[in-house]
Amino acid sequence: MRARFPERWPILCGAEAGFSARSPGGGGEPRPGPWGRESWPVLSAFGPAKTPHGGFSIRTYGTSGLDNRPLFGETSAKDRIINLVVGILTSLLILVxxxxxxxxxxxPPKPLNIFFAVCISLSCITACILIYWYRQGDLEPKFRNLIYYILFSITMLCICANLYFHDVGK
Known part of the structure; x- marks a missing residue:
């Protein structure tokens, strides 16, 4: 059930949305709205709003200006190319x-070679799960560095395994 508020309570909203705010003894006179119609001044909990945006203040969230960072799941073309190159190189090395x-x-493979392959496969499963969650938007962008670190660790493990498999250094 929706609560109904008396009309004498100020409504906290913006004139741009087509709403008006009135309060007894201080609502002011109607003023022209952004689309040419009259609307009442916007009120906030601290009195009439004095912002140039019709009552809505621009939030900068601690940055020097407007916050234009991409939201979760949105990546730039540069990030997509980096992800693609790192993913392809790591996948090829794992396959080899x-x-x-x-x-x-x-x-007939040696048991130690099979053990290396199983360890690398388990590490890859973990990385794949993190990449899947990151692409779904469930992980924050700061986890991208963790994914890169895990892929770098898998790459180093693959290099060590290949050096062992091909008897390099003997």
Missing amino acids: TLISAFVFPQP
């Missing part, structure tokens, strides 16, 4: 590592 684990040095 998993194939190498089962093929090199000879067709």
Whole structure:
């Protein structure tokens, strides 16, 4: 059930929205609105609003000007290209590592090679879940650096595994 307020209470709204605010003994005279019709001055809890935007103040959220940062899920073209390049390079290295684990040095794979492949696969599952949540907008943009760190760790693990599989350094 919706509460009904007496008409003598001031309405906290903007004249641009087509509403008017009246209060007894201080509502003022009607003034022309932004579309040429008359509307009453906008009131706030502290009296008549004195902003040039018809009662709505511009919020800067601690920045020097208007906050034009993208919301969750919105990325720039530069970010999309970086994500695509990092994702493709990491995926190719993981694929090469998993194939190498089962093929090199000879067709019956060593148990240690399979163990490396399982560890890398488990790390990839974690990274894929984080990437999925990030693309859905469930994670804040600051988690992108964590995703990059995890992908870098997986890349280093793949390099170490490939060096071991191909007997480099012996």
